[in-house]
Amino acid sequence: MEQFIQLLIGGIAQGMIYALVAFGYNITFSTSRSFNFSHGNFLMLGGVVGLILYINNQIPFLAMVLAVVLVGLLMGLILYKTSIEPSLKSKSNYAWILATLAFGIILKNMVEVFWSTDDFRFDSPLGNAPIRVMDVGVLPQEILIIVVALCIVVAVESFKKYTIFGKAIVAVSEDKNTASLMGINQQFVILFSFLLSSVIACLAGILVAPITMVGATMGTVLGVKAYAVSIIGGLESGYGVLLGGLIIGLSEAFTARYISTGYKDAPGFLILILVLLFLPSGIFGKTVIKKV
Amino acid sequence: MKVLEIKDLVVNYGKVTALKGISLDVHEGELVAVIGSNGAGKTTTMNTISGLLSAASGDVLLHGKSISKIPAHAVAALGISHVPEGRKVFASMSVKDNLLLGAYLRVRKGEKKQVMSDIDHIYTIFPRLKERQNQQSGTLSGGEQQMLALGRALVSKPKLLLLDEPSMGLAPVIIDEVFKLIESIKQRGDMTIFLVEQLAYRALEVANRAYVVEQGRISLTGTGKELITNPDVRKAYLGAGKS
Amino acid sequence: MKTKKIIYGILLLIPLCLPQVIDNQYYIQGVFCRIIIYAMLVASLDLIVGYIGDVSIGHAGFFAIGAYTVGILTATQDLNSDSTMSWFPHLSFFSALPIGILLTAIAGFVLGFPALRLSGPYLAVVTIAYGMLIYTFINEQEAFTNGTKGISLEPLQVFGIKCSGSNFLYVVYPFLVLVMFVVRNLTKSYWGRAFEAIKYSEVAASMCGISKSYYKIWAFVISAGIAGLAGGFFSQLDAYVAPNTFSYNFSVEFLIALIVGGVQSILGNILGASVMVIFPDLFSNFNDYRLIIFGLSLLMVLFFMPKGLAGFVNLVKKRFATKQDSHHAEALSKKAAEVVLFDYTNAKENHTAVQITDLTMRFGGLVAVNELNMSIKKGTVHGLIGPNGSGKSTTVNLLTGIYAPAGGAVSLFGQSIAGQSTYKRAKLGIARTFQNLQLFSDMTALQNVMVGMHNSFQANLAAVCFNLPNAQREEKRAEARAFAWLQFVGLQESAFTEAKNLSYGQARLLEIARALASNPALLLLDEPAAGLTAGEIEKINVLIRKIKDSGVSVLLIEHHMDMVMAVSDEVTVLDFGKKIAEGTPAQIQNNPAVITAYLGTHETSFH
Known part of the structure; x- marks a missing residue:
């Protein structure tokens, strides 16, 4: 029982990391019908910058977090200017997939060349001693991940729901032209969505760092699994990522424990394929009738 | 004084020339209508004014200043409010949020309080909207959506109101209601209105002046009263015929 | 032609000589x-x-x-x-x-x-x-x-x-x-x-x-x-x-x-x-x-x-292509002279081409088409008109099987086509053009028409993959026939032009050629005059009459009334998904219900 609860919490924490990365896909997909296919590498960059500043240079934790946010903003801007904006202008409808893949490859390779190809430990500021609650030991970092991830998702969704700029984002997602008739600058909204999603990915990097290792490859598989999370929940749904994250995170934790560690990735992808076969726009997605 | 002036406007959709040189003007406080059958170029004219389309040549002037190179969101900031064809309410959002977004620029400027009382005023004009203020606007009927689209445009306090096919897809009774509203907005006299409409007689009844477009060109112009009895208007719609 | 093949053959053999020239196993195996x-x-x-x-x-x-x-x-x-x-x-x-x-x-x-x-x-x-x-x-x-x-x-x-x-x-x-x-x-x-x-x-x-x-x-x-x-x-x-x-x-x-x-x-x-x-x-x-x-x-x-690296090479190749194309066009036009278009092996005796009975379509609460009854006589041009949102496009989409109706029936030459998918209806003899052009933009005009002829190809996959004689013969025959279709609509000069480079008027004609190439019994023309000049519209009018004279039934959806009135034998008018009038063009023009639907009502308008 004890072990079951530990597994449950570990799986949820892992799932929330996926949910955060997936949330980044959803934010930009709804405004621009595109997302960063190398989002996982933004997460990696957040982890690496965090490691360099906090572990190697002993900069205070909150200062480090602020620096990571700035890095996220900067990377979001560069990504938008070099890959997204030209792709949205081009006629090809898959240019953005390739462009963001290319961007991610460049980013990852740069980290390898200019920093390191090794993986490093990142000790949690909350320490590694499990908190014991009724005989169940839980890592404080896992609790932190769950709390922070939920806070970020709820904060962004509330922002969209209750503020005028947030409503403008929803309006752009729904109908760009009509939104611009309201005086909403759609380009800026799209740029904003990419900045926001990049910052969230970089923050997810520091969140996940203590339970994985930090290195140039840490984001690839994470980013790929987050596609699954995002699509299972529905690319255009906000809170859907939380459910998607739980499904993938828990299936992974339980497969690793009861079947084999090597197969932990398999159920998530199987679920993805099944969901798409039966619900092509995900569990919370909207189906759109195409007019001819 | 001319509020809006269009000079030799040519607009292409890809390879199609939708407007082949249109010139018209709208004076302060007037209601000017553009009528014509489907595909004549009415909506294209409208979308070019509001910046959704760009002109191949010619110019659009607002109070004498060119706005043809300005993007749509900046045109909106100049005091033009465009009620698009097919209403285009933000279907997933509540009635209230739609109205709020209509006043997006005013709220960003910090006039939120004033906007809220304007929205209350809109509710007095359209009591149905108040009843449904928290309902998703996609669930409204066509007529209610048209009211919402009108209300959304009004809360921005425009100087120039562009109305694109307000009758489209509505039942005749509802069309009556919509045109009564347009008439009452006109009577208030604080807005210049530019109306594009397929239902010629309806538009001509409320319009001070009107232009008839055919195949991307203006074929006829006159006051509403003149045109309503002019048989050429009918020919513009149903062809010259053999009779 | 033969020397070219020999040159290619020799070029293909060159890589096999590499091991003789480069005595480095790493390069041959590891790289090559x-x-x-x-x-x-x-x-x-x-x-x-x-x-x-x-x-x-x-x-x-x-x-x-x-x-x-x-x-x-x-x-x-x-x-x-x-x-x-x-x-x-x-x-x-x-x-x-x-x-x-x-x-x-x-x-x-x-x-x-x-x-x-x-x-x-x-x-x-x-x-x-x-x-x-x-x-x-x-x-x-x-x-x-x-x-x-x-x-x-x-x-x-x-x-x-x-x-x-x-x-x-x-x-x-x-x-x-x-x-x-x-x-x-x-x-x-x-x-x-x-x-x-x-x-x-x-x-x-x-x-x-x-x-x-x-x-x-x-x-x-x-x-x-x-x-x-x-x-x-x-x-x-x-x-x-x-x-x-x-x-x-x-x-x-x-x-x-x-x-x-x-x-x-x-x-x-x-x-x-x-x-x-x-x-x-x-x-x-x-x-x-x-x-x-x-x-x-x-x-x-x-x-x-x-177009990537190969794009550069193809730019050079294109310079020589124009000359080849003109030779090719000449050869094709000779062969096209022998082609008989409108060759109906399956000539239908039935007097009614299409019978629509009580056809209904709903989108959510909206009734887009409401118990529509209509028939298109064989070998006639039938106009379908109505104000925006009156249900014309929906009717076309119901006829072609893009939408499934909520009720009612459609039959083609007396045979029900309910439940048939779009591509099967195409096989049964329905073809259409599109209001917003849907050409295959990177293909040439000739290739576009050949796509229209898709159903006439019989060579199996193996024959196609290995370019066996039967596949070659079939391809050549199809090319000549496609060229003849281009001649029919007057586009033979642009046979090797990519569709995206055609003028708008030409593109409209190409869509008609592509639709005709499938040998249809019923041709649906969805706003063929949209965006055209008066001269181009006249060309389409002539074309529609020619098509009709060849025995094809035409359903014409169009806003340009002069065109509808000029070429239609009969016109049906829709408003709010309902049929409000039907008759000859002259009857329609003077029908009060039609005038109201288009222009609205006014106290003074019918005095």
Whole structure:
């Protein structure tokens, strides 16, 4: 029982990391019908910058977090200017997939060349001693991940729901032209969505760092699994990522424990394929009738 | 004084020339209508004014200043409010949020309080909207959506109101209601209105002046009263015929 | 023509001489053979990305299935101690290879199904999932694949002759030629045109009689099969296969190689594969930066040279093409003179072409078409008009099977067509043009018309892939016939112009030619006059009369009243989905209900 609860919490924490990365896909997909296919590498960059500043240079934790946010903003801007904006202008409808893949490859390779190809430990500021609650030991970092991830998702969704700029984002997602008739600058909204999603990915990097290792490859598989999370929940749904994250995170934790560690990735992808076969726009997605 | 002036406007959709040189003007406080059958170029004219389309040549002037190179969101900031064809309410959002977004620029400027009382005023004009203020606007009927689209445009306090096919897809009774509203907005006299409409007689009844477009060109112009009895208007719609 | 073939033949033989010239096994095997294998994989990816237009980031998975199947079946227990290789039959390479291809093709078949319903990022993510699942399987399933240790193989021998080292080139090169030959024939045939048609417009393709499911699934099967073949050879390249080769990154790199080389081009496939292999070698000092440079070049290609490296070469080739085209056009026009258009073998006796009974369509609460009754007489032009949103387009979409009606029936020459899918209705004799043009923009006018003739092609897949005489004859006949259709609408001068470069008026005519090419009994013209000048409209009027005189029934949806009145025998008017009037053009023009529908009511208007 004890072990079951530990597994449950570990799986949820892992799932929330996926949910955060997936949330980044959803934010930009709804405004621009595109997302960063190398989002996982933004997460990696957040982890690496965090490691360099906090572990190697002993900069205070909150200062480090602020620096990571700035890095996220900067990377979001560069990504938008070099890959997204030209792709949205081009006629090809898959240019953005390739462009963001290319961007991610460049980013990852740069980290390898200019920093390191090794993986490093990142000790949690909350320490590694499990908190014991009724005989169940839980890592404080896992609790932190769950709390922070939920806070970020709820904060962004509330922002969209209750503020005028947030409503403008929803309006752009729904109908760009009509939104611009309201005086909403759609380009800026799209740029904003990419900045926001990049910052969230970089923050997810520091969140996940203590339970994985930090290195140039840490984001690839994470980013790929987050596609699954995002699509299972529905690319255009906000809170859907939380459910998607739980499904993938828990299936992974339980497969690793009861079947084999090597197969932990398999159920998530199987679920993805099944969901798409039966619900092509995900569990919370909207189906759109195409007019001819 | 001319509020809006269009000079030799040519607009292409890809390879199609939708407007082949249109010139018209709208004076302060007037209601000017553009009528014509489907595909004549009415909506294209409208979308070019509001910046959704760009002109191949010619110019659009607002109070004498060119706005043809300005993007749509900046045109909106100049005091033009465009009620698009097919209403285009933000279907997933509540009635209230739609109205709020209509006043997006005013709220960003910090006039939120004033906007809220304007929205209350809109509710007095359209009591149905108040009843449904928290309902998703996609669930409204066509007529209610048209009211919402009108209300959304009004809360921005425009100087120039562009109305694109307000009758489209509505039942005749509802069309009556919509045109009564347009008439009452006109009577208030604080807005210049530019109306594009397929239902010629309806538009001509409320319009001070009107232009008839055919195949991307203006074929006829006159006051509403003149045109309503002019048989050429009918020919513009149903062809010259053999009779 | 013959000298050209001989020159090509000699060029094709040159690579076989390389081992004689370059006495360096590393270059021949490690570089050259690798390029050859990768080029096959890139070509297989091109079928999906270039021709079908879907992004696949999982081709490494197909490659892995081919490599592992051949690897497992050719491995010996001696080289792989502690493994289970003895469980499997030990086969020679050339017996194992077909099994590898078959298994990979089956995997492609399985991936084809989600590809039918998904597109864009959804499908891309599913391909990633497939790739990852396959990777996980080979990594973990030690019982079959020897896990992370990989499988070591004996040096390749064919009929007792040692084929490893430089000799490997002699084995693998002919297969590259074969793969490229097949891909070229396939993509230049009616199959390739069907692939591209689906890419540009699924609706237009189905109106040409193309079943999307059939062709898309086959494309995945063929693509996977080729990837499996390449994988089979890959297992012998280093005589060793291990799982980490076939990772997600490998799929991404191949995608980059394809785009950088240039899609829809054999040359581009080879160039892309070469860049991928040679690059790290050429700049070994910069090897660490390999992926940075790879990524940058992909961004460059994407935004500045969308046709990739092969695009440059084709620019040079195009300079010579115009001359060839004019020769070709001359030859075609001679043959076209003998073609009989409107050749109805299935002439219908029935007097009524289309009978619509109580047809109803709802969208949510909106009744778009309300109990419509209407019949189109054989060999007449029937106008269908009405204000915006009156249900005309919905009626067309109901007739063509794009929407399923909520009620009512449609019959074509007395035969019910309820429940038939769009492409089947096309086969039964319904063709249409589109309000917003749906041409296959990168294909020439001639090719567009040939897509319209899709149903007349009979050569089977094998005949097409190997360009057998019957496929060649059929293609030539179709070309001549397509040219005759272009002459019919007056576009013969533009036969070799890409559709995207036609003027708007020409494009409208081309859509009519493409629709006619399917030999329809009923032609639906959806706003053929939209955006045209008066002169162009007159041309279309003449054309419509010619079509009618040839016995085809025409349903004309149009806002341009002068045109409707000039060419229609009978006109039906819709408003709010209901029929409000029907009769001759003159009756319609003076019908009060019609005038109200179009212009509205007014106290003074009917005095």
